[in-house]
Amino acid sequence: MNQRIVLAQRPSGWVDEACFALEACAEPAVGPEDVLLESIYLSTDPYLRGRMNAGPSYAPGFALGQPIVSRVIARVIASNNAHFQVGDVVWGFLAWALRSVVPRGEGLHKIDPALGRISHAVSALGMPGLTAWVGAIEIGQPAPGDTVYVSSAAGAVGQLAGQFARRAGARVVGSAGSDDKVAYVRDRCGFDAAFNYKTTDLDQALRTHCPNGIDLYFDNVGGATLEAALRHANVGARFPVCGMISAYNEVGDAGIKGLQAVLSKRITMTGFIIYDHVHKLAAYQARVAPWLRSGELVFHEDIVQGLERAPAALIGMMKGEAIGKRLVQVAAE
Amino acid sequence: MNQRIVLAQRPSGWVDEACFALEACAEPAVGPEDVLLESIYLSTDPYLRGRMNAGPSYAPGFALGQPIVSRVIARVIASNNAHFQVGDVVWGFLAWALRSVVPRGEGLHKIDPALGRISHAVSALGMPGLTAWVGAIEIGQPAPGDTVYVSSAAGAVGQLAGQFARRAGARVVGSAGSDDKVAYVRDRCGFDAAFNYKTTDLDQALRTHCPNGIDLYFDNVGGATLEAALRHANVGARFPVCGMISAYNEVGDAGIKGLQAVLSKRITMTGFIIYDHVHKLAAYQARVAPWLRSGELVFHEDIVQGLERAPAALIGMMKGEAIGKRLVQVAAE
Numbered sequence: 001m002n003q004r005i006v007l008a009q010r011p012s013g014w015v016d017e018a019c020f021a022l023e024a025c026a027e028p029a030v031g032p033e034d035v036l037l038e039s040i041y042l043s044t045d046p047y048l049r050g051r052m053n054a055g056p057s058y059a060p061g062f063a064l065g066q067p068i069v070s071r072v073i074a075r076v077i078a079s080n081n082a083h084f085q086v087g088d089v090v091w092g093f094l095a096w097a098l099r100s101v102v103p104r105g106e107g108l109h110k111i112d113p114a115l116g117r118i119s120h121a122v123s124a125l126g127m128p129g130l131t132a133w134v135g136a137i138e139i140g141q142p143a144p145g146d147t148v149y150v151s152s153a154a155g156a157v158g159q160l161a162g163q164f165a166r167r168a169g170a171r172v173v174g175s176a177g178s179d180d181k182v183a184y185v186r187d188r189c190g191f192d193a194a195f196n197y198k199t200t201d202l203d204q205a206l207r208t209h210c211p212n213g214i215d216l217y218f219d220n221v222g223g224a225t226l227e228a229a230l231r232h233a234n235v236g237a238r239f240p241v242c243g244m245i246s247a248y249n250e251v252g253d254a255g256i257k258g259l260q261a262v263l264s265k266r267i268t269m270t271g272f273i274i275y276d277h278v279h280k281l282a283a284y285q286a287r288v289a290p291w292l293r294s295g296e297l298v299f300h301e302d303i304v305q306g307l308e309r310a311p312a313a314l315i316g317m318m319k320g321e322a323i324g325k326r327l328v329q330v331a332a333e
Numbered sequence: 334m335n336q337r338i339v340l341a342q343r344p345s346g347w348v349d350e351a352c353f354a355l356e357a358c359a360e361p362a363v364g365p366e367d368v369l370l371e372s373i374y375l376s377t378d379p380y381l382r383g384r385m386n387a388g389p390s391y392a393p394g395f396a397l398g399q400p401i402v403s404r405v406i407a408r409v410i411a412s413n414n415a416h417f418q419v420g421d422v423v424w425g426f427l428a429w430a431l432r433s434v435v436p437r438g439e440g441l442h443k444i445d446p447a448l449g450r451i452s453h454a455v456s457a458l459g460m461p462g463l464t465a466w467v468g469a470i471e472i473g474q475p476a477p478g479d480t481v482y483v484s485s486a487a488g489a490v491g492q493l494a495g496q497f498a499r500r501a502g503a504r505v506v507g508s509a510g511s512d513d514k515v516a517y518v519r520d521r522c523g524f525d526a527a528f529n530y531k532t533t534d535l536d537q538a539l540r541t542h543c544p545n546g547i548d549l550y551f552d553n554v555g556g557a558t559l560e561a562a563l564r565h566a567n568v569g570a571r572f573p574v575c576g577m578i579s580a581y582n583e584v585g586d587a588g589i590k591g592l593q594a595v596l597s598k599r600i601t602m603t604g605f606i607i608y609d610h611v612h613k614l615a616a617y618q619a620r621v622a623p624w625l626r627s628g629e630l631v632f633h634e635d636i637v638q639g640l641e642r643a644p645a646a647l648i649g650m651m652k653g654e655a656i657g658k659r660l661v662q663v664a665a666e
Contacts (some may be wrong), residue, residue, distance in 0.1 A: 266606055271601070
């Protein structure tokens with residue numbers, strides 16, 4: 001029997017499990033030119049929070065009673081389409097379901113297993129990786145000797161952003177929300193320093209770990225962390241902004257204090273959405289895949305087993321319990 | 334008898350006249366290589382507010398009991414220096430005094446009267462003009478058909494920023510704090526639309542006057558106006574930030590709400606300080622002076638007479654009572 005996860009109610013503030021329901025659903029019918037898929041990995045991503053709202057975000061919202069949709073890595077198990085063969089591994093924006101049919105195979109992307117782990121197609125070699133590259137390198141333009149501060153440093157994007165900036169010669173400092181994450185970022189990813197923002201005073205930590213100030217702040221979170229980064233920024237600092245997760249679950253909006261630093265320190269703050277940069281993906285993959293295969297670039301995945309655990313996995317990811325990219329595995333590779 | 338204006342006490346919040354004192358002072362002695370000047374125009378500028386504080390700003394602060402210093406246009410009335418002749422008109426960072434001596438003439442810039450009105454050396458052909466150019470054109474990059482919104486549109490910088498953007502083919506909308514200013518901006522400076530932000534709901538005004546959204550917001554004020562501009566910005570909007578005057582007189586900091594729009598709309602917010610761009614001044618003057626002489630470019634000066642009225646003139650400028658550049662005239666041209 002097929003199963004899926006649907007949006008049962010819209011969240012107000014923090015998402016909880018009552019927002020989701022696991023339900024049985026029909027086996028999808030496979031028409032002419034269609035492709036039948038068995039889901040392997042469901043991607044959990046911060047942007048999904050915005051799609052659970054009724055209001056506009058940069059992606060269209062989910063409908064009540066309809067399945068949650070995200071990037072899913074899947075195997076072709078039946079195909080009426082000449083472009084897809086049984087056994088092909090693909091990714092696409094698919095329902096959180098055990099099996100899905102894709103009319104005419106539209107929107108599916110084949111994954112080249114030679115590139116690396118298939119799961120990397122939605123993480124280190126997919127949009128999170130490209131987000132880290134565009135923000136940390138293209139927008140942030142780290143120079144040798146710069147100090148780079150990365151918030152959510154153990155996240156799917158943050159761990160790569162810091163490693164990319166470090167390859168460009170910068171001194172990289174990360175913050176994360178648990179001692180395990182701090183250890184991962186410092187000891188495994190090679191950040192020059194890292195601290196637990198939940199147990200440290202932010203200003204004191206930045207004074208200690210960024211004694212020469214911050215030249216590049218890779219903003220994953222907004223809120224109080226952004227305010228602290230403004231206080232410790234150097235003249236001419238770059239602030240690529242790829243997420244403000246601290247605001248996603250706020251019902252109100254406390255505002256960002258100290259934004260006058262943008263003027264007095266000539267800061268450039270640049271918001272970016274990775275959808276505007278997808279044309280760069282193949283070049284990014286060609287550059288970065290060898291670093292992953294050789295182990296020069298470290299990337300941690302946090303894999304939760306079972307479709308029924310997908311809501312809790314997503315909620316936990318938003319609350320910061322995952323190290324690296326969190327995936328939900330619903331079938332064997 | 335010589336006279337000067339000194340900082341009598343530091344302001345907390347809004348500046349008032351008790352912060353200043355007019356006092357008699359010695360006639361300056363003219364040593365070898367020195368230049369004696371008679372002040373003609375004192376420049377009043379928003380950045381002076383920051384220099385009245387004890388804390389750090391981007392320019393060093395004024396000392397208690399010492400004179401207020403700003404750009405001053407002056408005439409050489411005695412010179413022991415071969416580079417300056419009696420009758421030369423110059424500008425420099427000088428005390429707010431009737432007469433000043435400049436050791437060895439250091440820091441003085443000669444004004445070429447052929448370029449235009451001598452007062453323009455501290456306004457349309459000086460830093461305010463260059464600020465408008467760098468922000469509206471170099472950072473803002475207006476394209477034909479863009480909608481540009483300029484706050485403080487009747488100010489020394491704003492009126493030029495709007496006119497420059499209009500020459501680049503943009504539709505330009507301004508806001509100002511009185512009906513007289515609105516009429517000046519619309520009827521004299523040729524803005525496509527203007528509104529009085531004190532008597533209009535900001536969101537409604539922006540909906541009405543920027544029906545296609547804002548592509549470039551030239552931020553002179555910060556605060557609620559910046560928040561509104563974030564709400565009405567288009568994807569890819571540029572926000573050159575050259576002032577946050579609304580915050581200068583705040584004791585607290587209310588914070589800027591809705592900054593998530595930087596991310597969702599891929600806004601680039603760029604703070605800039607004109608001191609970083611002074612090397613562009615001669616090229617700017619050569620480009621813009623002919624437009625001023627021909628009348629294609631309009632520039633209004635608001636001239637207050639008398640050194641004793643300088644404190645009130647500065648306070649009034651900060652409170653928004655001046656149209657265009659406010660100068661204090663203390664001697665005939």
